[in-house]
Amino acid sequence: MKDRTFFWFILPTLSAMILFIALPIVSVFVQSLHIQHEQVLVVSESCGPFGCEETSAVDQEATRALREAQPLGKFNGLRTYINRSHLAFAEIAEEWRAADSLGTFLARVYNLPFYKALAFTLTYTAVVTPFVLALGLAVAVGVNSLPKLLKGPTIFVSLLPMIVTPLVGSLILFWMVDGDGVIGATLQRVFDDPSLSLKASPTLTWIMLMVYGIWHSLPFSFIVFYAGLQTVPKDTMEAAMIDGATTWQRLRFVTIPHLAPLATFVTLMQLMDNFRVFEPIISFQAQAHATSLSVVIFNDLRESGNPLYGSAGATSMMTIIGVAILLTPVLIRTWKAGRASAAKAH
Amino acid sequence: MFLKTFAITGAVAGLLGSAAFAADCGPEGQSIRILASDFPAIHALVDAAEANCGAQAAEFSRNHTTEARTIMNAALTPDPAEYTSVILANSTLTQLMNDDLVRPLNDLVEKYSANIKPNQLITIGGDVMAVAFMANSQHLFARTDILAEAGIDSVPATYDELLAAAEAIRAAGIMDHPLVMNMQTGWNLGETYNLIFLGHGGQFFEPGTAVPTVNSPEGIAALETLKALVAYAHPDYLTQASNETQGLWEAGQAALGLMWGSRGSAILDDEGSSPEVTENTVLAAAPSVEPGGIPGATLWWDGISIARNVSDAEAEATFAALVSGMTPDMVAANNDDAVWLLDGFTPGPAAAGVAATARGGAKPYPMIPQIGIMHNALGAELVDYLKGEETAEQALADVEAAYTTAAKEAGFLQ
Numbered sequence: 001m002k003d004r005t006f007f008w009f010i011l012p013t014l015s016a017m018i019l020f021i022a023l024p025i026v027s028v029f030v031q032s033l034h035i036q037h038e039q040v041l042v043v044s045e046s047c048g049p050f051g052c053e054e055t056s057a058v059d060q061e062a063t064r065a066l067r068e069a070q071p072l073g074k075f076n077g078l079r080t081y082i083n084r085s086h087l088a089f090a091e092i093a094e095e096w097r098a099a100d101s102l103g104t105f106l107a108r109v110y111n112l113p114f115y116k117a118l119a120f121t122l123t124y125t126a127v128v129t130p131f132v133l134a135l136g137l138a139v140a141v142g143v144n145s146l147p148k149l150l151k152g153p154t155i156f157v158s159l160l161p162m163i164v165t166p167l168v169g170s171l172i173l174f175w176m177v178d179g180d181g182v183i184g185a186t187l188q189r190v191f192d193d194p195s196l197s198l199k200a201s202p203t204l205t206w207i208m209l210m211v212y213g214i215w216h217s218l219p220f221s222f223i224v225f226y227a228g229l230q231t232v233p234k235d236t237m238e239a240a241m242i243d244g245a246t247t248w249q250r251l252r253f254v255t256i257p258h259l260a261p262l263a264t265f266v267t268l269m270q271l272m273d274n275f276r277v278f279e280p281i282i283s284f285q286a287q288a289h290a291t292s293l294s295v296v297i298f299n300d301l302r303e304s305g306n307p308l309y310g311s312a313g314a315t316s317m318m319t320i321i322g323v324a325i326l327l328t329p330v331l332i333r334t335w336k337a338g339r340a341s342a343a344k345a346h
Numbered sequence: 347m348f349l350k351t352f353a354i355t356g357a358v359a360g361l362l363g364s365a366a367f368a369a370d371c372g373p374e375g376q377s378i379r380i381l382a383s384d385f386p387a388i389h390a391l392v393d394a395a396e397a398n399c400g401a402q403a404a405e406f407s408r409n410h411t412t413e414a415r416t417i418m419n420a421a422l423t424p425d426p427a428e429y430t431s432v433i434l435a436n437s438t439l440t441q442l443m444n445d446d447l448v449r450p451l452n453d454l455v456e457k458y459s460a461n462i463k464p465n466q467l468i469t470i471g472g473d474v475m476a477v478a479f480m481a482n483s484q485h486l487f488a489r490t491d492i493l494a495e496a497g498i499d500s501v502p503a504t505y506d507e508l509l510a511a512a513e514a515i516r517a518a519g520i521m522d523h524p525l526v527m528n529m530q531t532g533w534n535l536g537e538t539y540n541l542i543f544l545g546h547g548g549q550f551f552e553p554g555t556a557v558p559t560v561n562s563p564e565g566i567a568a569l570e571t572l573k574a575l576v577a578y579a580h581p582d583y584l585t586q587a588s589n590e591t592q593g594l595w596e597a598g599q600a601a602l603g604l605m606w607g608s609r610g611s612a613i614l615d616d617e618g619s620s621p622e623v624t625e626n627t628v629l630a631a632a633p634s635v636e637p638g639g640i641p642g643a644t645l646w647w648d649g650i651s652i653a654r655n656v657s658d659a660e661a662e663a664t665f666a667a668l669v670s671g672m673t674p675d676m677v678a679a680n681n682d683d684a685v686w687l688l689d690g691f692t693p694g695p696a697a698a699g700v701a702a703t704a705r706g707g708a709k710p711y712p713m714i715p716q717i718g719i720m721h722n723a724l725g726a727e728l729v730d731y732l733k734g735e736e737t738a739e740q741a742l743a744d745v746e747a748a749y750t751t752a753a754k755e756a757g758f759l760q
Contacts, residue, residue, distance in 0.1 A: 036757035039444075039715065043554040044471030049478050049687050050645045050710045056554055057470055058715045060446040063757075074757070084751040091747075111730065111744065179582065195522070200581035202733070285585035288531040288729045299726070302416055303532060305441040305718025308755050 032313030034073035037066040125274040128213040136221025162219035170283035202289040371399035372666030382433035384410040387684035394671030422447040425655040430664040436711040461672040478649035480684040485699035487603035491626040512578035524601040525578040530587040536725030543568040545642025556758035561742035569738040610696035629699030644711035723749040
């Protein structure tokens with residue numbers, strides 16, 4: 001294709017991507033470099049139904065001129081990125097000097113909000129992604145070998161977790177694991193411990209969130225692998241059977257290599273999705289035991305009354321960087337494999 | 347009989363008609379747009395305003411949403427603003443004032459003073475910024491039958507009595523977790539801490555500045571009290587807010603509770619619970635540290651405010667309409683929906699807790715510009731202490747560090 005033709009061909013996609021992806025990211029980045037102007041406090045008396053007291057208020061006159069001159073706020077450079085709510089370099093250096101052992105140092109670092117969120121986010125991604133891949137493949141192979149009559153209904157039922165809205169699905173599960181819910185009460189009976197609570201223990205909460213994550217994402221990988229299974233070449237499969245390969249060997253040496261590109265695709269999607277884990281933490285009310293980068297952003301925008309846009313912007317940028325780092329190994333592998341097969345073709 | 351009913355209906359209709367006729371609705375043909383939270387008392391007030399002045403306005407629209415707090419600043423920022431009035435509370439007024447989005451009401455209050463009493467006016471630095479119409483507070487709920495069964499004959503008035511009563515109920519084998527509190531991580535946990543902190547005489551900031559002072563002896567004492575209390579709460583307490591605690595109460599699974607007064611009428615009514623629970627539930631003042639001390643509570647009001655970025659005529663029409671709803675008739679028809687600050691209110695059992703808490707000298711929720719940031723830091727950082735992973739000093743030091751970081755970003759600290 002000529003360069004000129006290629007340019008006109010790609011132009012609509014490119015402009016849409018710039019408009020809807022690149023520009024918003026740039027704007028978030030610019031916002032993350034700014035903080036609010038100084039708020040001048042004036043002491044005043046506040047009175048209401050419950051009496052009067054000394055209080056303070058923002059002197060609007062004093063801050064208005066500043067706001068109009070620099071509507072974005074005060075330029076803060078990358079300092080938001082390294083403050084205590086984010087990378088916390090100063091705090092970590094301080095803890096490193098003060099800690100007497102590596103254990104206490106790590107415990108103190110874990111106490112910082114960003115690292116606490118990162119720890120859960122990474123664990124969640126690392127656990128959920130492989131499970132979704134392996135179980136998705138297992139379910140796909142299983143469904144594929146069912147008699148034709150049962151296939152349709154089984155596929156439909158297997159897709160249910162994805163059809164249910166994530167927020168609703170996790171809320172239902174949240175009520176089921178309650179001490180009075182069907183799962184929670186059964187567990188209490190089985191372990192003969194009336195105070196057993198999935199919501200009160202950090203470990204059990206983490207397990208519950210990950211089990212939910214696997215349950216929710218499984219249909220996606222299942223349906224992708226199932227589609228792939230329909231294209232496994234019959235000739236190769238028959239040749240393997242004639243050569244005396246067992247079912248397991250056929251799966252290992254014919255089916256899985258054939259599905260490898262799909263596995264890369266599912267891995268990429270899952271890494272991105274899982275790194276942004278959000279809904280289950282909110283609907284399970286699990287913030288006491290588990291936070292994620294997305295929850296931190298949500299909190300900055302919602303919970304302190306007047307939103308902290310700079311802080312939320314900085315965490316968003318770091319989420320994007322985190323996803324990019326996670327995806328790099330997969331992308332490099334794909335690129336190398338692509339080059340190798342291209343070389344073979346020549 | 348028929349005649350009598352007919353006569354009464356006629357009289358009521360006549361009264362309503364004359365009230366509507368008499369209501370002073372300010373400039374005609376204006377657009378009135380109200381943003382408000384979503385609970386019965388607010389519906390009652392806005393309904394009355396619409397009945398009185400809706401016909402005379404060119405537009406009377408209302409948006410009742412539980413998300414009012416999160417959209418109000420964005421909605422009032424453009425000129426003209428999306429809404430002419432926001433019905434708000436202590437903390438949300440601060441949130442709007444921080445961005446200078448509500449207007450002083452001094453002139454309007456003077457002009458439409460018929461239904462307004464001086465104690466309804468929320469003044470800051472001499473300017474009336476809101477007109478309150480109802481009060482709310484968290485306070486003690488108690489089941490007298492269960493207390494009596496455990497050998498306790500009076501409703502606990504101090505934290506020590508509360509703990510002793512909880513222990514007695516547990517020791518008597520009646521309930522393992524007799525206490526319910528709104529302790530959901532985040533805003534609710536922060537608020538419950540605030541109650542106990544103010545009960546201990548704590549101060550959030552150095553007066554007149556944004557420098558935090560929660561890591562104080564009062565702060566540590568408050569945290570220790572809180573931890574002693576949660577030992578009697580359900581193990582899932584960090585996931586429980588008002589809906590969950592009300593549910594536990596109505597299911598008869600709790601005997602002592604620190605809950606919102608506004609839940610009182612819902613708990614005491616004959617829906618969702620058994621007579622055993624409703625008949626023996628007593629609403630009392632929030633507990634204090636010492637007998638007769640300051641109740642551990644924050645007093646809240648709900649009131650009306652008027653947007654800055656709307657025309658003066660719209661502002662006046664909106665104010666007049668809302669104030670026209672603050673009548674004794676409206677209160678009488680919705681008496682148990684709120685602790686009204688208006689004429690015509692007869693305090694019933696559902697209002698007893700809030701009234702006793704206010705009488706005891708409880709502090710209002712602080713109207714300080716940076717309190718939202720502090721509240722958020724408390725809600726996020728105290729969890730580690732309650733889970734037993736940190737000392738009280740460390741948890742409060744974390745609160746101050748988290749607050750300081752956010753307050754610097756918001757421009758309150760340099």
